[in-house]
Amino acid sequence: MTVLVTGGAGYIGSHMVLALRDAGREVVVLDNLSTGFRWAVHPEAAFVEGDCGDEALLGKVIREHGVDAIVHFAGSIVVPDSVADPLGYYLNNTVRSRALIAAAVANGVPRFLFSSTAAVYGDAKESPIVEAAPLDPVSPYGTSKLMTEMMLRDTARAHPLKYVALRYFNVAGADPAGRSGQSSPRATHLIKVATQAALGERTHLDVFGTDYPTPDGTCLRDYIHVSDLARAHVLALDYLAAGGESTVFNCGYGRGYSVLEVIEAVKRVSGVDFPVNHAPRRAGDPAALVAGAGRIRETLGWKPEFDHLDTIVAHALAWERSLAARRQAAE
Ligand SMILES: NC(=O)c1ccc[n+]([C@@H]2O[C@H](COP(=O)([O-])OP(=O)(O)OC[C@H]3O[C@@H](n4cnc5c(N)ncnc54)[C@H](O)[C@@H]3O)[C@@H](O)[C@H]2O)c1
Ligand SMILES: O=c1ccn([C@@H]2O[C@H](COP(=O)(O)OP(=O)(O)O[C@H]3O[C@H](CO)[C@H](O)[C@H](O)[C@H]3O)[C@@H](O)[C@H]2O)c(=O)[nH]1
Structure with a gap:
């Protein structure tokens, strides 16, 4: 079937x-x-x-x-x-x-x-x-x-x-074996955009809003x-x-990271200190979105393997590098 x-x-x-x-x-x-x-x-x-x-x-x-x-x-x-x-x-x-x-x-x-x-x-x-x-x-x-x-x-x-x-x-993140990843050049997602900034494909990263009611003022996801x-x-x-x-x-994993924590992780994993600007809030962004994630674990017996921000970032970064290599080879 x-x-x-x-x-x-x-x-x-x-x-x-x-x-x-x-x-x-x-x-x-x-x-x-x-x-x-x-x-x-x-x-x-x-x-x-x-x-x-x-x-x-x-x-x-x-x-x-x-x-x-x-x-x-x-x-x-x-x-x-x-x-x-x-x-x-x-x-x-x-x-x-x-x-x-x-x-x-x-x-x-x-x-x-x-x-x-x-x-x-x-x-x-x-x-x-x-x-x-x-x-x-x-x-x-x-x-x-x-x-x-x-x-x-x-x-x-x-x-x-x-x-x-x-x-x-x-x-x-991306497939740990490097077989697939987020490939859209128009992607707006934070980790994708931050890895592009780390690889010099973007001049900088904008942080959309630093005045949210969260521990460091940026959104939790x-x-x-x-x-x-x-x-x-x-x-x-x-x-x-x-x-x-x-x-x-x-x-989800049931744990939130702020935008600034994600940026720190991308800088740490890539070893690149790319420029970060503080920008106004983006329309429609809720301050915090964290999953109550018990039901899926209990019902399906699902146990995450990659529940670690640096691992997610490392895999996203590896995929971004392979996309860059693919583009170079095509030129
Ligand atoms: N990426 C996220 O963070 C996220 C979060 C929540 C939900 N989702 C949902 O997950 C799904 C997949 O998202 P993604 O991030 O892989 O996006 P994506 O744009 O990479 O994938 C969507 C795919 O659907 C195809 N497609 C779109 N409309 C179609 C149609 N009418 N007929 C046939 N194919 C069509 C596109 O060509 C593309 O291959 C979506 O339904 C999205 O709403 C994504
Ligand atoms: O360049 C950027 C990109 C994002 N962010 C911030 O980073 C956080 C995460 O943003 P993403 O765009 O990565 O993701 P969203 O939380 O907006 O969106 C996700 O959650 C949504 C549900 O609310 C939808 O399901 C959507 O498809 C999914 O990607 C947000 O606070 C956003 O303002 C920045 O500060 N700078």
């Missing part, structure tokens, strides 16, 4: 394909390559270039490959872009997810994993944030993801489909290594295959 991975040419999806292949599973990737890369698709995975909203194509892929589980990463992910183009985000993240869920139901696919986000909690009043916390997204990105969670909840009540929605906190996250997905598939009920898991 085969796992269909939408968005498998992207950052997190490509690590999921590695984890699935490492576990000996058959994989078919469906990706429209809007932000992903053909070269990032695992050589042992079948690849279909197409849209996850194309229900006819999905039905064909599911039947031809004997798909018995779908892992849905495809989507648009930039929070400020979703504020500027809400309808674009509702189309790509919500409407197209509806088509994918419909194809799963129509073709009898019994298991579904969904990439959700800490953004569904919005400006949470509590920290750490547990799964039962109020859902009150403050961006169209968060709302687009929450609506998909709701479609899955209601569909699973009406049809023989079981799902797990995984709410990621801040995903970072819970950084999770992408390979630990991918392994959690493999365990979630096993959980559903063993008869587990549909549910939602926070994905």
